[in-house]
């Protein structure tokens with residue numbers, strides 16, 4: 001059998017979010033690669049090798065997996081959420097583009113998973129009901145001024161914005177700066193949703209407004225959704241509010 005590399009999305013949380021296609025790809029693999037905490041979510045199977053690595057070695061992990069597939073193994077590379085969203089699928093493609101010719105001949109499949117943005121949106125109601133975009137707030141792989149430019153453009157254009165990688169120990173101020181920047185375009189009452197560890201036992205959802213958003217704690221397991229001028233919150237007695245963006249947008253007034 002020729003080698004194969006499946007890049008598998010695990011979804012945001014526990015096994016409820018693993019698709020049958022992803023489950024089958026994991027079962028069929030001789031060897032699994034991935035960031036340690038993601039690999040820990042996959043149950044062990046006798047005879048299946050596992051290679052866990054850190055979150056700063058995506059390129060090396062991709063190269064190892066490609067080499068093993070090129071040697072004939074059935075390899076699965078696991079990724080949290082969807083592997084194509086700020087994750088391993090693009091890292092593998094990058095290595096294939098610059099790597100040995102043999103890697104281009106491999107059977108490569110990308111198996112989708114539920115990305116964090118969709119999991120958080122579903123818990124909150126329907127904040128992505130109209131046009132939206134996703135921006136990673138990490139300035140590890142792009143300059144901060146480019147992030148600011150994209151925040152300005154997205155908010156001015158009326159997109160709902162999902163922020164991945166909002167904060168970390170090494171990036172403590174970026175989220176606060178992003179809120180300040182967005183406040184130049186959006187009303188203080190704009191709804192903001194914080195979703196933490198969605199799909200896991202300790203998941204938490206907070207609904208607030210842009211002027212209060214700086215008070216809410218966020219960490220690396222949090223995804224933030226900032227509404228547009230159209231986004232609304234329906235308050236409900238004794239139940240969580242419903243955040244939604246209507247399917248119909250108002251006409252542009254110059």
Ligand SMILES: C[S@@+](CC[C@H](N)C(=O)[O-])C[C@H]1O[C@@H](n2cnc3c(N)ncnc32)[C@H](O)[C@@H]1O
Pocket residue numbers: 012013079080081082083084085086087114115116117120163164165166195196197198199200219220221222223224
């Ligand atoms: C490097 S990105 C990977 C995204 C992933 N590929 C996906 O599709 O969800 C990591 C960021 O995704 C978000 N994230 C991942 N899992 C999450 C979850 N269960 N709940 C909330 N946000 C999550 C956080 O913003 C985190 O900093």
